[in-house]
Amino acid sequence: MDVTPGQLMHAVEVDTLCKSYYKSTPVLKGLSLQVPLGKIYGLLGPSGCGKTTLLKCVVGRLKPDAGVVQVMGGRPGKPGHRVPGNLIGYMPQDLALYQDFTVSETMYYFGRIFHMPSQEIDRQTDFLVTLLELPSKRRLICQLSGGQQRRVSFACALLHRPPLLILDEPTVGVDPLLRQCIWNHMLSIVNNRERPTSIVITTHYIEEARQGHMVALMRDGRLLAEAKPQELLDRYNDSSLESVFLKLCEMDSEDSLPDTSAAASSTSAAANAAASTSEIVTENSPLLPKPSNHDRSLNSSPAGATSNSNDGDSLPNLLYKEYVPLGDSLRSVFALPSLWHILAVVGKNFNNLRRRLTFLAFQFILPIIQIVLFCVCVGGDPFGLTLASVNLDSSGELGAKFMTYLDNNTFHVKPFKNLEEARTEVRNVRAWAVLSLGANFSTDLLARFSNPTAATNATLSGGSVHLQLDNSNYQVSLMIQKSVAESFQKFAGDLLSQFGLSPELVSLPVVMDAPLLGTDNPSFTEFMAPGMIVTIVFFMATGLTALSFVLERKEGLLDRSLVAGVTILELMLGHMLTQLLIMAGQTGLLLFFSLVVFQVPCHGSVLWVILLALLNGFTGMSLGLMISALCSAENSAIQAALGTMYPNLLLSGIIWPAEAMPQYLRFISRGLPISQSVEAMRSVLSRGFGFTAAPVYLGFVSAIAWASGLLLLALLLLRIRGI
Structure with a gap:
């Protein structure tokens, strides 16, 4: 018009x-x-x-x-x-200027919004700098005095005449x-x-x-x-x-x-x-x-x-x-949004990032640090565990021989002469367990193997390895039990071989055939890796956008852009395009270190892994935009972002299987933004499934549905609040 x-x-x-x-x-x-x-x-x-x-x-x-x-x-x-x-040209009461921009960059941002040619922007900028007695147009706004900044704000209103x-x-x-x-x-x-x-x-x-x-x-x-x-x-x-x-x-x-x-x-x-x-x-x-x-x-x-x-x-x-x-x-x-306005917002965002290279570098380094720490620190077997041992076997040499079968990498064996001293060591948290052998261990063990039908309870107890644990750490306790059991099984198998008997006699009558899905020797790292990849991508993207509108709203910058004709949708699209490029770089580095450097097993197509990670990053970005639209202050936005992080970590089957949760929590778990995506990522990485498998395409459907819903909610909140 x-x-x-x-x-x-x-x-x-x-x-x-x-x-x-x-x-x-x-x-x-x-x-x-x-x-x-x-x-x-x-x-x-x-x-x-x-x-x-x-x-x-x-x-x-x-x-x-x-x-x-x-x-x-x-x-x-x-x-x-x-x-x-x-x-209209609008100069608000607040300065409403981007402090990390130069005078020229500020003028170019508003000039692009007003569809001005570059030559016209330059000509008007030079004229206004002279008229308003401003310093060089290459000076940063934050380097100007209060009066000079106010004149720059006035110049922005005059720019397009x-x-x-x-x-x-x-x-x-x-x-x-x-x-x-x-x-x-x-x-x-x-x-x-x-x-x-x-x-x-x-x-x-x-x-x-x-x-x-x-x-x-x-x-x-x-x-x-x-x-x-x-x-x-x-x-x-x-x-x-x-x-x-x-x-x-x-x-x-x-x-x-x-x-x-x-x-x-x-x-x-x-x-x-x-x-x-x-x-x-x-x-x-x-x-x-x-x-x-x-x-x-x-x-x-x-x-x-x-x-x-x-x-x-x-x-x-x-x-x-x-x-x-x-x-x-x-x-x-x-x-329909204006491409000019979107590009102006994207250009403004990249100008802002260009002035904050340290922050930008940190955004790329942080996911690398997170995945490196996860792969190095999580999922490995505990080692160097102090084990208080008491060998009272005086009836033979089998007790001393069994001690040699203990894994030296897992255990640091510390011998004691009596049980009470060893137990005190555990109670004082200087050892993880007490391993004890009775006085007739050799005799009772041989009797148990040579004539099992005549073994009494006293014989069975005397020929057993006794273990008392510090059960305050479940993972360590489980590892000690597993390692001691494997050591005894190997020791007993060798002993039976000397008598011409099958070593399988000491094994449980359960045969573990080749797995139908997954590997023969799965690790906790392999279980958690899909969830960690999805979580890091999701919440890094949330953090990128959670403050998108909060800071600009606080400084009056959003008001000025909106009065200049930029719509709420154009602002959202501009922020999303900027953050998508950053998020794509973060995702690429994260997957490179996960799959290539640390060799996280990937039995399916890498393409689905990449697409699923990017889609979850987009969902996290949508959540961040919704938080930014909802919150008015930085503290509340940060708290909201953190508040969404921990329930997702605990309930999405990342740290512990959802099958271990109460029945009512399982329904909540399935409805969270990243639960289906974690299961889809696990299905691709560990099971080798393709897109047609139900767990995989349901992960894509869930992520798309959440992203669409969060974006619509953010747009609605921004319109209701008028930013």
């Missing part, structure tokens, strides 16, 4: 605008004003009177509770209308000479006959507003006066706008402000007499044309009636609420 000055009477029209942040705290109370085309409109008032709220409604960042806002001939946010967009400028206190912290230079420039662009600019400016410096064409004095969410500066000075016979403002505030407090509003003339004399009102002093203040029934729903009160009583709480009798057709709402949600 192109708008030319000849089509419009006013740049901004506001009629009975109401806005409350909380139900009991109205900020704007039936405000009406009109900003003429090609003029400077000064909006003056103390902090907290509603100036910034009004401007945010004008630029489309806040939705009014009631009333009508028309900007450059259309409603802000209406599909096809470029507000937010390049019809918009027909409407919305400036929230642009001259704060600027020295008087430069302030006058800025006003001279504003007057020159307003008076440009070929491309006249309309300007709405708020300022704390009331006297500088005398240079504007119109001023509006605000207090407590209402207009006290709206007229040309000189007319106000003449009306109140004063030489200072500040004095006029003080007089109006005093008269408003005393409920004696003159009733000279043109809007008041449209109300009945009886209504004016019935209530003491504080009407607006205006040069000409006709109400906006009455809205059609199709566009607005009206209360039953007469049109144009106002009630600005001195208590400041009553609202206008007539409140307009604009009806937005469903088709327009759907088009605004599902409008």
Whole structure:
């Protein structure tokens, strides 16, 4: 939608605008004003009177509770209308600048959003740097003084020479000479006959507003006066706008402000007499044309009636609420994103990363560190375990011979003369177990093997190896039992061979044939490796995006981008494209170290492993975006990301099989974002399954479903919160 000055009477029209942040705290109370085309409109008032709220409604960042806002001939946010967009230049009260960017990079970011050619961006940047007396355009924003940063913020609003400028206190912290230079420039662009600019400016410096064409004095969410500066000075016979403002505030407090509003003339004399009102002093203040029934729903009160009583709480009798057709709402949600905007966001993100190379390097090194530590530290058999031994065998040499069969790599055998000393060693945590042999071990063992039918309980006990464990560590205890049992089986088998008997007599009557899936000698590393690969990729991606919007929202950067015309969807896509490239690099390094360096067995196709890892990274990224959309502060976003990590680790069958959980937890486990993916990864790596196997394709389906749901939820949260 192109708008030319000849089509419009006013740049901004506001009629009975109401806005409350909380139900009991109205900020704007039936405000009406009109900003003429090609003029400077000064909006003056103390902090907290509603100036910034009004401007945010004008630029489309806040939705009014009631009333009508028309900007450059259309409603802000209406599909096809470029507000937010390049019809306006917006300078917020906050700096809203990327501190790690140079002046030139800042201009290029906004210039690309406004579809400006590179040559035009360079030309405008050079002009504005000279005009605003800025240092070199190659200087970082963080290296500039507060006043210089504010001038850069002002330059961003001027960059694309918009027909409407919305400036929230642009001259704060600027020295008087430069302030006058800025006003001279504003007057020159307003008076440009070929491309006249309309300007709405708020300022704390009331006297500088005398240079504007119109001023509006605000207090407590209402207009006290709206007229040309000189007319106000003449009306109140004063030489200072500040004095006029003080007089109006005093008269408003005393409920004696003159009733000279043109809007008041449209109300009945009886209504004016019935209530003491504080009407607006205006040069000409006709109400906006009455809205059609199709566009607005009206209360039953007469049109144009106002009630600005001195208590400041009553609202206008007539409140307009604009009806937005469903088709327009759907088009605004599902409008095709702009490639220019997405590339601008991606370029901005990479510029940001380029200034943080240490952080970027850490993002690539961290998954390598995690998988290296896992492969080196987890899944191996314990070794060097101190074993307190007590050999009381005096009936032969079999006790001493058995001790030689103990694995020297697993055990460090520490001999003791009596059982009590050995037990004390374990109780003092200086040994893991006590291994003891009875006084008749050799005799009883031979009797047990030579005539098993005649063996008594005393013979069986005397010919046994007794083991007392420190059972506080389950894995170590299990390893000790396994190693001692294997040592005894080998020792007894050799002993039986000497008697011409089969060594199999000491084995359990259970034959372990070749496995149908997996390997003959599986390790705990092989069990955990699929889960660790999925988990590292998933939560690294979550961490990358969990703060995507939080920090920019906190600094006001998101507001500025959105007012420039970037949509929420475009911001999300820009962040996702940036993080996808980083996540792909992380995944590649992770899989290289897992499968190539540490030789984690992969019996299936590596292609499915790569695709599954990337898809889970995308799901983790979607979770991070949802957290970023939900949280307003860094601490809460970090806590939310960590809070999702541990339940997934514990319940997804990564550390311990889900089959060991209570039945009700198994259902929860299967529904978590990474549970099916872990099982799919295990099926490819350990079982050699392809995509057609149910565990594998269910892992892909689960990841896609979670990613889609989380992205839609993030988009919905961002739209509800308006970022």
